[in-house]
Amino acid sequence: MGSGHSPCASCKLLRRRCTKDCTFAPYFPSDDPHKFAIVHKVFGASNINKMLQELPVHQRADAVSSLVYEANARVRDPVYGCVGAISYLQNQVSQLQMQLAVAQAEILCIQMQQDQPPMLPPSMEAISDHDLIDNDKSIFYENNMIPQYLNYSSSNSNNVIHDSLKRESFFGHDMHVS
Amino acid sequence: MNPGRCAACKYLRRRCPRDCIFSPYFPPTNPHRFSCVHRIFGASNVGKMLQQLPVHLRTEAAETLYYEAQCRIENPVYGCVGIITQLHEQINDAEKELARAQAQIAVHRHDPHLQPKQQQQEEFQVEASEPAAITDSSWLEQNEFDSSALLSPLDSTWFL
Numbered sequence: 559m560g561s562g563h564s565p566c567a568s569c570k571l572l573r574r575r576c577t578k579d580c581t582f583a584p585y586f587p588s589d590d591p592h593k594f595a596i597v598h599k600v601f602g603a604s605n606i607n608k609m610l611q612e613l614p615v616h617q618r619a620d621a622v623s624s625l626v627y628e629a630n631a632r633v634r635d636p637v638y639g640c641v642g643a644i645s646y647l648q649n650q651v652s653q654l655q656m657q658l659a660v661a662q663a664e665i666l667c668i669q670m671q672q673d674q675p676p677m678l679p680p681s682m683e684a685i686s687d688h689d690l691i692d693n694d695k696s697i698f699y700e701n702n703m704i705p706q707y708l709n710y711s712s713s714n715s716n717n718v719i720h721d722s723l724k725r726e727s728f729f730g731h732d733m734h735v736s
Numbered sequence: 737m738n739p740g741r742c743a744a745c746k747y748l749r750r751r752c753p754r755d756c757i758f759s760p761y762f763p764p765t766n767p768h769r770f771s772c773v774h775r776i777f778g779a780s781n782v783g784k785m786l787q788q789l790p791v792h793l794r795t796e797a798a799e800t801l802y803y804e805a806q807c808r809i810e811n812p813v814y815g816c817v818g819i820i821t822q823l824h825e826q827i828n829d830a831e832k833e834l835a836r837a838q839a840q841i842a843v844h845r846h847d848p849h850l851q852p853k854q855q856q857q858e859e860f861q862v863e864a865s866e867p868a869a870i871t872d873s874s875w876l877e878q879n880e881f882d883s884s885a886l887l888s889p890l891d892s893t894w895f896l
Binding site for chain 2: 637
């Protein structure tokens with residue numbers, strides 16, 4: 559203080575002389591007394607000093623920022639502090655990963671359906687029941703080939719997509735079901 | 737000296753009174769636990785923080801203080817905050833992936849017979865028109881986190 563420069567926030571709070579090489583001065587300016595007050599309340603000046611001394615100078619600003627953040631979190635939530643935020647974010651990550659897994663499974667389903675060769679050539683799709691001889695028709699219906707295949711490729715895939723979209727809308731996505 | 741002292745009183749080399757604030761949360765079987773919190777927070781601060789809480793919340797508080805202290809020892813620059821940053825990045829990445837997957841699904845719904853090259857172009861258009869929710873990464877400047885939205889305390893095995 560004899561040199562004329564104003565003491566930093568920490569030396570003001572601790573009521574001591576603020577030297578030229580004060581560890582706290584670069585990070586706790588006198589115009590923001592609350593910043594040091596809160597880290598002092600949670601960690602204590604001595605511990606902060608030790609922590610900063612153990613770090614290279616170029617990392618101290620980040621360390622102070624994170625200490626201030628943690629101290630604020632602890633004051634706001636004396637039981638969980640920062641850990642509350644971690645818990646909340648972890649839940650978000652889990653939910654997103656679940657949604658992603660559902661979407662990726664759906665894509666896989668779609669791709670598998672597209673990779674399957676059609677059981678009938680395209681020209682046959684346009685043939686109505688009336689064009690078929692009764693014998694031929696009975697072969698298809700008895701073996702249940704056409705209805706099963708068509709159900710799987712059209713309505714089943716629509717159901718899969720529809721259900722997944724329902725799930726997505728539950729999670730808050732707006733998707734239009736055609 | 738009383739052989740039944742808690743880890744805190746052993747560490748501080750003092751008598752462990754019957755109503756010791758530390759003893760329920762810092763048993764003598766785990767001396768590392770108290771030495772961690774002492775190194776980061778200091779015995780006096782930990783004692784004050786626990787005293788200010790109702791008894792039924794002190795176990796959780798001691799647990800989270802220990803967790804934060806461990807994080808700070810592991811990562812002296814960022815501590816717990818480093819983990820929060822990583823989680824925000826994971827959320828960001830997962831949201832982008834999800835948007836991409838949903839765009840792909842939307843394109844397939846729109847035209848199931850699309851060729852791969854056309855499909856990529858359509859997906860790009862769908863993604864561009866429906867941006868994924870972007871997590872705000874300036875959380876360090878925000879002091880508005882609402883901890884009342886929390887569901888459950890952290891599973892301590894996650895840290896290991």
